[in-house]
C-alpha cells in the first residue's frame with residue numbers, strides 16, 4: 175500500500191468535515207479547491223497546442239493520484255463519530271452480485287451483469303459470484319424469490335462474502351429482509367453508484383453534491399438499517415461492544431435523523447452559493463458569446479480521452495466507470511480563429527439514481543446550456559445502441575434533448591466490424607473515431623467546427639489602431655473573415671453578434687452604419 179500517512183490525513187479531514195454540525199468550511203479553502211476545475215477564465219489565456227497533443231489520449235495522467243485516493247477500510251474509530259453514510263462506506267470488499275431479469279434476451283441479462291460487475295469493481299470490490307434470477311417482477315419482500323434467497327445464503331456462507339449487491343433500487347423493507355436472511359450487508363445499485371461518486375468526487379462542489387445525494391437516499395432507509403447494523407455487526411464481532419455493537423437505539427436514530435436533516439440543509443445552502451458563482455461564470459461566457467460544446471455520453475465511452483485529443487487538456491482518463499465527476503472546460507479555436515469552449519462532463523449510466531441527477535443538477539445544467547453536444551459512444555461496447563438510448567433518456571431528463579447533437583462513435587480501433595456497420599447504417603451522420611489512435615479525429619474536428627453557431631451579422635469596418643480592444647473583441651466573439659492593415663487602421667470583414675455590431679457602428683464602411 176502506498177503513502178499510508180496521506181490516507182490517514184485525508185480520511186481524518188473528511189470525517190471532520192462531515193461530522194461537526196457547526197462546521198463551516200473557510201471560504202478560502204472553498205476557493206482553493208475549486209480553482210483547478212471548471213475554471214474557464216484561468217485557462218482562457220493559455221492556448222493549448224492542438225498539434226502538440228496528438229501523441230496522447232490522456233491515459234497517462236493522474237492514474238496514481240486516483241489510486242492513492244482509494245479509501246482505507248476501517249480508518250474511522252468511534253461509531254458515534256461517523257454518520258451511517260460513512261459506516262456504509264467502510265466495507266464493500268468481497269461481494270456477491272444479484273439481479274432479477276424481467277425482460278429482454280439472455281445476452282441483455284449478461285451485459286447488465288457485466289456492467290454491475292464493472293461498477294462493483296470500480297467501487298473497489300472483489301466480485302466472488304453473480305446470481306441472476308429470471309422473474310416477471312422482483313419479489314416485493316426480498317427482491318429475489320425465496321428459493322433464490324436460500325441459494326444466495328449458501329453462496330454467501332461458502333464464499334465468505336461480506337456484502338451482497340442487488341442490481342436495482344430496493345425498498346427499505348427489501349433491504350432489511352434480505353439482510354436478515356443472508357446475515358451480511360445488502361446494498362443496491364443506487365447505493366453502489368453513490369459510493370463510486372463519493373470516492374471519485376474531487377472538488378468541493380462534487381463532494382457536496384454526492385454527500386447530499388447520499389444523505390437523501392439514506393434518510394428514507396435509516397430505520398431499517400439502524401436495526402440491522404447492530405445485530406449484524408454485533409454478531410460478527412463476537413458479542414463485544416465493538417464497532418456498532420452498541421447499536422443505534424431509537425434515541426440514536428432520532429439523533430441521526432436530526433443530524434442528517436441539519437446536514438442536508440447545510441449542504442443545500444452551500445450548493446446554492448456555488449451555483450451562484452457557476453452561473454456568474456456562465457453568464458460571462460454567454461455575454462462574450464463564446465460558443466460552448468459539451469462532451470456527453472455513457473460512462474467510460476472515452477469522453478475525457480477525446481477532450482485530451484482535441485485540446486491537450488490532460489484530464490484524467492481511466493478504465494473505470496465515472497472517472498470524471500467534475501466538469502472541465504477548455505478553450506479551443508477553429509483553424510479560422512473562432513474561439514469556443516469544450517466541456518468534459520459526468521458520464522451517464524442506465525438507471526442513473528434520481529437522487530444523483532438531482533444533486534448534480536447544476537453540473538448537468540452545464541450540458542443543458544451548451545450550443546452543441548458531442549455525444550460520445552463506445553463503439554466497442556457489446557450494446558452501443560443501448561448506450562445511446564440510455565444517454566438520450568438522461569439528456570431529456572435534464573432538458574437537453576433538443577440541442578444540436580453530433581454523434582461520435584469512439585474506440586473504432588477496438589470495435590467489432592459488424593457492430594460498426596450496424597452503427598453506420600443506423601446513424602449515417604455519426605463521426606467514427608478512435609481517441610486512442612487518433613483515427614478520424616481530424617474529421618471530427620472539422621465537423622465540430624462546422625457545427626458551431628455562427629454570428630449572424632456580416633459587416634466591414636475600418637478600425638483605428640487605438641481601438642485594438644474592438645479588434646480583439648471581433649477576434650474573441652466574432653469571426654474574422656478578412657483583415658488588412660492600412661495607413662488609417664485595420665480594415666476588417668467579419669461576422670459578429672448584434673451587440674458587437676452596435677459597438678462597431680461608428681467604424682463600419684459598408685454603408686449600414688448608424
Ligand SMILES: Nc1nc2c(ncn2[C@@H]2O[C@H](COP(=O)(O)OP(=O)(O)OP(=O)(O)O)[C@@H](O)[C@H]2O)c(=O)[nH]1
Nearest residue numbers: 473474475476477478479492496497498521609610
Ligand atoms: N481501445 C480504445 N480505448 C479507448 C479509446 N478512447 C478511450 N479509451 C479507453 O477507455 C477508457 C475510458 O476512457 P475515458 O476517456 O476515461 O472515458 P470517459 O468517457 O471520460 O469515462 P468517465 O469519465 O468515467 O465517464 C480508458 O481506459 C481509455 O484509455 C479508443 O479510441 N480506443
Ligand SMILES: [Mg+2]
Nearest residue numbers: 477478497498
Ligand atoms: Mg471522463
